[in-house]
Amino acid sequence: MPRKPRVEYAGAVYHVMSRGNRLQKIFRGDADCAMFLTTLGEVCQRTGWRVHAYTLLGNHYHLLLETPEPNLVVGMQWVQSTYTKRFNARHRERGHLFQGRYKAIPVEAGSGYFSTLATYIHLNPVRIRGYDFDKQRLVDYAWSSYPAYVGKAAQPEWLNFHRVLSELGMADTPAGRRKYAGYMAGRVEEVRHSAQPWKADEAWQRIRRGWHMGGEEFRQELLERVGGALKNARRQSFSGGEVQAHDEACAEQWIAKGLKALGITEAELAGLRMNGPEKIALAWLVRRNTSMRTTWIKARLGMGTATCFAAFLKKLEEARKGDWGHDAWRAVRSIQ
Template sequence: MARKPRLHVPGGVYHVMLRGNAGQDIFFSEGDRAVFYLLVQEGIERFGHRVHGFCLMTHHVHLLLQVADVPLSRSLQNLAFRYTRWINRERGQVGHLFQGRYKAVLVDADAYLLELVRYIHLNPVRAGLVADPAEYPWSGHRAYLGMETLPWLHTEWVLGQFAKRLATSRKRYAAFVAAGMAEGHRPEFHGGDDDGRVLGEESFLAQVLEAPLAPPPPDLAAILDYVCPRYETNVDALGKPSRTHHLAEARGVIGWLAMHTGAATLTEVARRFHRDLATLSQAVRRIDLASQQDPAAARKLKRAINEITKA
């Protein structure tokens, strides 16, 4: 059965789930979780979305995200790629960390925002890890209670549903979460209802399905057509055994663009050019670092994305 296309609704709220490949762990230390926090914050600054709730478990992640104009797929592909690169480098491994495509459910926030925040923050309680969600350090719950500060977590919208005064809203939020402590698994929050991409009443579903679909990613051929002339090379040359610097850089740019546009995975690009995945990942990392340190390089890559996606 063909996959249903992603739905992109600017301002839409999504329950996102990222799971370890074959159920494997994705966090191995507090340092890993701290890096994930940093990457989430950088993603917010870059793509303009908001995080309203989250929970990091050992082998999966829940995020409650509100997107801006940039489709969810771009920000999550960036997050997954950069975090996978961190883990693989730290643990001396290669290959996939996350299981296939991320799961994302577009949610009717008017009906489900509060319930979803509670559901996500109670995940450690349902898993038997803690008796009180405030005891779990890797979710947004403690920040909602004012027990810690996470500048990138947007708590105002949810707390504003309970009261105008912050102290009162926090007390009412805590009582609301406590009232759901006995709640079990909610399959509809995981996409187990009708159209698994959307959670809401029929009117919300109809409205969403009339919205434009997320634009399909370009194919790898479009990226090759863009990059090859600029490096005065061709596809055959890129696939031959050669350590020439400009060819290695061209492959790195192709890999970077493929990852950022969703055209292909790095594994697919490596296979296309008969290259080792770890070597290609290093080339992509060099391109990524250059874009962060050199504004001109960043503008060049942004222009490339714009031209490729418009083609």
């Protein structure tokens, strides 16, 4: 089954999330939560990881995780397999505990992305259906890093406050933590009065559905890293939003090369016939050098439904001097 490529590099930050197999509980009580945090602390000691925020919630968990060394994969393999063994031993069970592969979304450090994710993770308990805003307090949810942030629980050695607080303009001091508590109280009220609590912040949809969290420059850097990962393995082995974005970027590069070879601009391309030889030549170039689907190629080049798409490609390849499409074919066929 195709899988998402793992992007690893020194200093990378990730939003990591994993669920129980068939949505079963991976934390059946306080003892399981404590055992997971012990395991998390051990992997941080082994790998040098820094955790900036976490929440454990019944059938899943969230981490805001920094890896000073490019060791996400080996560390996650250890922590999930070790916790599974300990969970199964404790409950006298066997088999898989987690649902498939964990999700690890690269995060740009800076420009508000770091603190946005920490807020999202810390607010998870109040977005649970049935949460009583009048009787429950966020700080009373023990299995989150939030109580430690505001001085109501001990801070583990592997938990770091500074980057989240500093991005919000707050110091890692008692006064700064009080300011953070006030900030979070305001965010809880936003969730409370929202008709759709999971959408109280427009950035949360990107967190839930996107393949990265950051700006355009960061996205381009990640696409280059994804390209490096794909070079060392079979392309068919991977899928996901980051792979689609990488493939589209590659296709755009080939289209730009083709337009230059044909001597036309994007504006001129839009004005050509849907099955014009120039568009067919560009389609051939993209099909030959990328994994983009025909539907994307047709839409990108403004080719309509193009029901005879394959026939036109074949006609182009067989064109001789003086035939339809020969000039366009000659212009693009040797592009490297």
